[in-house]
Amino acid sequence: MIRIIRWIVLPLSFIYLFVVWFRNLLYDWGILKSRSFDIPTIVVGNLAVGGTGKSPMTEYLIQLLSKDYKVATLSRGYGRKTKGFREVSMDSTAMEVGDEPLQFKRKFPHVTVAVSEDRCAGVEKLKEQHDIVILDDAYQHRRLKPGFSILLLDYASFHKPILPLPTGDFRDNFSAVKRADVVVVTKCPSNLTAKEKQTITHKIRRYTAAPLLYTQIGYSTPLNVQQQPLAADLNNLDIVLFCGIAKPQPLISYLEQKNNRIHPLIFPDHHPFSKQDYKRIRLTYEELSCENKIILTTEKDIQRIQLESFKDLPLFYIPIHLLVMDFSQKTLDTLIRDCVSRPHNRPSSF
Template sequence: MFSLWLQSVRWGYARMVALRQFLYNKKIKKTFFYKKPKVISIGNLSVGGTGKTPLTIYLAKLLAKHQIVAVLSRGYKRKSVDFKVINGLDSALTAGDEPYLLYTYFVHNPNVLIAVCENRTKGIDKIMEYKPDVEVILLDDAFQQLSLMPHLNILLTTFDQPFFRDHLLPVGRLREPRKGASRADIILVTKSPTNLSSLKMEAIKDSMQPYYTKSIPIFFTHIIYHNPIMIGDGKADKLPIVLLLVTGIATPLPLRNYLETNGHKVTHLIFPDHHWFTYADILKMISVFNGLSHTDKAIVTTEKDYVRLIAHDWIKPLVQLPIFYIPIEIGFLQETKEIFEKRIIQTVLS
């Protein structure tokens, strides 16, 4: 019975998605194209956890060497509304965790502006009013924004949960049918193993091919974990063996696997994606940490969780304990980084 209910909800959702796409395809709903600035959309077919934020940081660093760049995000779960340029008075609460994390990366870079707005076309217009010399706008999580026609549409899908093996909500994690991949200009298979063979790459490309008609470059990326950074006044830069891992992200298992592969004994507290930590959560973390039967131990978390934690005064009792976050970035397999970057630069300079 429950399975039948899921299938009926899936059918209704599929009809709603199809109707929306039909209205844009038939130009009943308007699509906007900006000759200037150049617009690059970053997104996925599934809900969360594909690595959009590390890619957005990567692209902003790359493009800011050449041009004035703005990043426009919806600012999911922020405690503010409408258009906002993120500044030093903001936090993850007012900006959203991902935009605020981006802001911390580029706070001292005059060539990068971070903004949020629920309406992307309004957001682009407001950015150009605020800073008319912006030449490139990166749209974070905008693959389903059919009201905008970007100059480049980048689709992300993970190695472990590729879109071609997934199903439409609520049966699976897809926001739209697999054939939506046909709108992509570039596909990145993220969170791939570093030892991925050429044979396996070709097999994945072959599995994707039925869902698009044009020749699309496909790149494979992996996660690069950097040295842990201690939160608070401590100076340690090495994690002890025993760890309490605290995560509120969509796919925390890669980090846990990384820590365990490197010999750490991990106890894992899992919270929902984009979770706003409460004082009760902090007390729970402290209680679980104190219950770990080892003297040499620490708490470790992700960058996104870190910016949400520091948004609250009640983090103060937590930073009395050894607590770290681990920065990450994306790396390209098979020396394809230069090819990818050349495609990006060609798009914004053409």
Template sequence: MKKLSPILKSLLFPLSLLYGLIVSVRNLLFDFNLLSSTEFKIPIISVGNITVGGTGKTPHIEYLITLLKDDYKIATLSRGYKRKSKGYLLADASSTSYQIGDEPMQIKRKFPDILVSVDKKRVNGVKNLLQSEHGNDLAAILLDDAFQHRSIKAGLSVLLIDYNRPITQDFIMPYGRLRESASEKDRANIIIVSKSPEDMTPIDRRIIVKELDLLPFQSLYFTCLNYGNLVPVFKNDAINIINEEWGKENFSILLVTGIANPKPLREYLENFSHSVEEVQFPDHYSFGSKDIEMIHSRFEKLEGENKIIVTTEKDATRFYDMKINQDSIKKHLFFIPLRIKFLNDDKSKFDVQIMNYVQKNKRSSNLHNIKTDSI
């Protein structure tokens, strides 16, 4: 986070104290059952964070989908941030990112056979899923970005913490980047330290374990992010690039992003090119025709014959839904998929914990039999 001036600090700090007080009171009302949480007779796994900005929720949701989809009928439920529609929607083959949001659209394109739904009111969203024609077959529901949505009680709560932004060293927004106090991590059943370095040393791991001071029932895992091969956004129009060779041809790259933190992707691309120019938009930005014209102009000015435009998979969903007339963009626009990788032997332990939870609790006949035990 950028350093704040002393004047700005003095202005933001009181606001953070007030915001923190409001959030703490709200959490206490839920803790003492003065505000109610709804529990359902189906395994519900929530994936969320405490920190504002990207912690890798979508790649972790996609990992859970891949883990479960071959054995169980599953659904995802998201808010559908910045979508142009309202209320509950169940995605189908004709859905667009404007209707359901970019992240749900990314999931639907990657996993067309699972149920992808959106609803700002999560309780209403779950009820609609269970009452749909697919409701009787559903074995589990994945809630995206729902750690603060306490009106619904997830059977298993997964909290993501960015390795590069330790919550124990942060402060509540707007002075810091925390949505709520770091102590609220105690509500999570599973904590994943995401964006960890792949070569993390045992001592670094022990330091984090000590700082987090987990409760006995909580499980801790570490993941890193891995970039996949280039994928054309418009497959029928794209130039042919062999992923193993493209970096050796010294391509010039125009990086176009609308995400919270494009720095890791830019640093990754710099391994393949000495010429990486960047066009950065706000997170979840809705590209317009003028933006496309500007991107086209910047691309045409890149030096060399070998040049491409690279974006993220999330941004690609919005480009895909646009009418782009510039052939040079459609030919040269690629995205890089993002996947997670568990460190050490964390993968096998995490997989077992998730599979055991779903197996033990699927279509439980007794609401109070929902189990969230660790391994």
């Protein structure tokens, strides 16, 4: 039914596409102003809504750069109930700062993590005390002109019509890939064929000659809330999997490939879990008659849940990371380091 409704509102998609195209044109012509800064600013973004792997890419950049530079990350803080600029602390809550920024802070305590709807205002507050600002999900924030843009395109999006919202999933015209300094196709299958790559590459090369890389999502050993790894191998288990992420299917497929029996409880992206949800999760777990069973969620979801609701249950979360395919990791690292090391101009408007 939802799919039918989305096709019915196709005319709205063309109106949306025109508005986005016209807005981008005003920025391209300089009628609407963009601001640049005198420190490296790296934007990680996408064209479609949700689930392209922005968080793993942001974490990849933090790991690559934070050893040599004082790094700050800046996000909108999607799902938070607060407004304005806010620095994330270890005892912040997802309701205050959003789940992904909280994940960054807890994973990298030495890095400054901040949230602000106004990215320019956020960079202005961070620039004096930091060498680099990484902006998560800011590709459409045209008021800021980044020093380097990393555009992520989900592999699965190339297997369905590339249509704008609300009929499709794209929030920007596909031709916006021309603004990227590097294009990364994410969440690729391990058996990606040369023919598939050729087809995807052809679509992208119509708009840009920027470096093009292909990546996968890697899954690490599940951890409990005390950061202790799962003692048993992650196979032949009954797993109550609950998550509120945009695209849970890759995780489900990964777990099924390891001969696990999955009992999924899928919620909307950034879902605020309620007492009823916790009861449902507990009941699903208790109804399993087997002994080798666990409750599993994602690293993003663990930031939003009340751990007290699981204090007597085997709750684990599974971290993910970025895997660059085709021996291209050195290429990506070099592109990023070159951007950071080159001289930056004084701030200006365009």
